[in-house]
Amino acid sequence: MMVNLFSSFDPTTSLHLPLNWTSVILSFVLIPLSYWLIPHRTMYLWNKIISTLHQEFKTLIGPSSGSTFIFVSLFSLILYNNFLGLFPYVFTGSSHLVMTLTLALPLWLTFMIFGWINNTVHMLAHLVPQGTPPILMPFMVCIETISNIIRPGTLAVRLAANMIAGHLLLTLLGNTGSLIPKSILIILLLTQILLLILESAVAIIQSYVFAVLSTLYSSEVT
Template structure:
């Protein structure tokens, strides 16, 4: 019996001292290798089309700097990993790793730190200039520096919380509605099932959108340091 609603996100398993549920994060790696296929499978063709579309999308956001070719592959991989884990969480009795801040923050913080270190070490003047937006009056410049610094520091937190909160919100709503099922009449139960199906479709859209938002914002943050 659940002690609270958030216990549905508890990564514990029946095996003591072993949180095997975190292994579901890496199940997607099993589905990616395609070198053993004589002919490309439908799964391989679909993933290739998605990656080509994302590459064209991210290439327009990334600066055309010498030596930066192929950098969009990192963000495509990030998108694929988040998308797979978001969809895995929609299945019954499957652990949703992207609903935990440990997972989302461990993806956002290293990215942000690497961008900041690269920017301040290689483009210091550009990073200082970025703290004051163009056209700012001289009186407001000290305040704008403080505001831009704070907004820059909270970027990994906003990336992590946005993804985790969106995953938690939909799952909690589905859990709350599902708990009322045994106490409803047949008519209300059919309405509840229809609502659950619609919410599941909405959650599938949220899973795609949130993974795309995470990858696009990471791409935009990297383009600012060049």
């Protein structure tokens, strides 16, 4: 029985142990099985998606700026966890800032360290946009610095907030099923199905946005 509306996002179980986080590592158990099976249409479709993402990320990064494997893997990890959270009684790891910050902060910090050590002049030039009047340069440096510092926070909060919002709406509507007349129950079911389709689209979009923004941040330091 639910204690409150946010209890579905609680990583602890009735044993007071954070066992719900095991849903995050299920990918390491399920995904490698595909490498030992005969290729099928689903695998061909997934390989096509991966190839398309690779080409797009390569365009964003540039031909001489490194590999896109880390961003494709990041997209796959977030997408898997987002979709896994749509199943009943499955904990959504990507709805917690603990996980999203763990993904965003090390990436951003690595980009910043690499950029300031290897391309210091280029990083300093990013703090003052081209064409800025001299009197506004100190203000633009402050604004760009703050904007750069909050990037990992915005990445993490955007993903977590979008996952929580849709799941809360589905939970809220699902809990009202036993309280409404049977005559309008079909409307509730149709609404739930539409929201589930919308959440599936949000799961794809948010994983794509996270990976693309990470790619753009990496392209700015080279």
